[in-house]
Amino acid sequence: MAAIAKRNYLITGSGRGIGRGLSRLLLQKGHRVFLLDQDEDELKNTTTLLSKDHKAGADFDSSLCNLRKSQDIVSARDKASKLFAGHLDCIINNASYTKGVGGQKLADLSLDDWNASIETNLTGPMLVSQACLPLLNKGACIIHMSSTRAFMSEPDNEPYSATKAGLLGLTQSMAVSLAPQGIRCNAILPGWINVTNECKQADESGQSWEEGLTEDDHAWHLTGRVGKVEDVLRAVEYLVESEWVTGAEIVIDGGVTRKMVYPE
Secondary structure: OOOOOOOEEEEEOOOOHHHHHHHHHHHHOOOEEEEEEOOHHHHHHHHHHHOOOOOEOOOEEEEEOOOOOHHHHHHHHHHHHHHHOOOEEEEEEOOOOOOOOOOOOHHHOOHHHHHHHHHHHHHHHHHHHHHHHHHEEEEEEEEEEOOHHHOOOOOOOHHHHHHHHHHHHHHHHHHHHHHHHOOEEEEEEEOOEOOOOOOHHHHHHOOOOOOOOOHHHHHOOOOOOOEOHHHHHHHHHHHHHOOOOOOOEEEEOOOHHHOOOOOO
């Protein structure tokens, strides 16, 4: 097989969690990455960590960016354009406002928290994609990070689930709209991807991936273990390199959404 070409990636929400893990792994594979996050402490910690093995300003760069502010997005786009010399291969819209996961009960849900979810999880990916269109040439792709909670829910997930389901509609619409330009758009729907070790606090304490996970946690999955960021990476690589795939939704959840659960 031919070697995978080196790509230019822009990843939102890359200061911690899945976004940070993807940035780290993609850099290890020789790709270039531009990181966006609104958490200054986490972003600074991550870029310091990455600088140990990669050259800031050449292999990667970053920008503090609040996806609820369009000017932040434009400024980040301009900085990314300089790193990539105006050529971007893949946007991964990963950032998410997670307070709507098991947060306020529906009866107490505030409009502020609802709007924060909508603007970060759904409007943000649209604005980032829109702003970066001038950098995307034929063959480029956009990946929206949805969630299995778009299909199934626990109590008090209304803002998060609604926005993650909305990303699926955005994915299929953008796939159709951008097809004439040769740009593809797909969605990844992760289940339980354990990334508690991908943050500043975990770095300082030396936390491993396995820490905090139980045998029951792993056994709950049909595949016998909780998800890793490497599982998300494989889905990303498939979508980036598969020129005949667009408008698709890839579920990576260890089979959990296929398992029927009865009351005990």
